[in-house]
Amino acid sequence: MTRKDRHRSDPVVHGFEVDCVTLAVDALLPVRMLRTATKSSRKYQQITASIREVGLVEPPVVARDPSNPGTFLLLDGHVRVEVLKDLGIEQIECLVSTDDEAFTYNKRISRLSPVQEHKMIRRAIERGVPEEKIAKALDINPQSVRRKVRMLDGICDESIAILKDKPCPMAVFEILRKMKPLRQVEAAELLVNANNYSVAYASAILAGTPQRQLAEGTKPKRIKGITPEAMARMESELARLQESITSIQETYGQDHLHLTVVKGYLAKLLGNARVVRYLMQHRPEFLAEFQAIADMISTLPPEAAA
Structure with a gap:
């Protein structure tokens, strides 16, 4: 039998049982305890509102307790189960895992x-769901729903593509809307390169944006707490920053490759006892530097890598 045939004959191990089971909420044994502050958190309130309005979307995950037949361990969904208890729901449909390992759930969301x-x-709105129902499900007011619907109005497609999977607050898009499309793209790239999506940083980019790159170029740029002279300095400093980032991006890949090759070569060189002995006798300062490069695990400075 070939290796390929042997693999074909191996049974497929399922991670979950085929059918869900309906269990009493109080009968589930949690594998961890919720923190005291969980129930007062904003997330808990949102989950409560969602379950109350549209029901339970994702069933909790349980595993059978082999040492105690008929008992189920709650692997994932502790907050949802607690919300159901608060709402007076006594039974819940659960997904049964064939493994009692709880580490993997919600770790790579x-x-x-x-x-x-x-x-x-x-x-959802295009499919006929009322704004009021969406607001109740998300535990926000209808006005916030309308703001979220209009969030990308005036934002160019290139900027949306750059920020589509980034944790960028809604207020940042309101700031980007004040810029012309080309400047929006530059601002989005600055946010991503700095890995900073705060409103304060976006406001600083707006303050450093030349008047001709604003959506309303004829309207004087006014930002609370910043004088025209400070804005002019910010514009020039931001322009220099963009030039520096661009120049680093152009050479970063090649420089990193060279450094990796050098690191490997020095590690091999220091594996030779005769070379190490020679450096210790004649160039001890070189030996220390070579060893530091060979042992390096990151190209970031120590304070940034910590």
């Missing part, structure tokens, strides 16, 4: 970005 949330709300 891709959080919904504001752009994705905007598209989700737009699609």
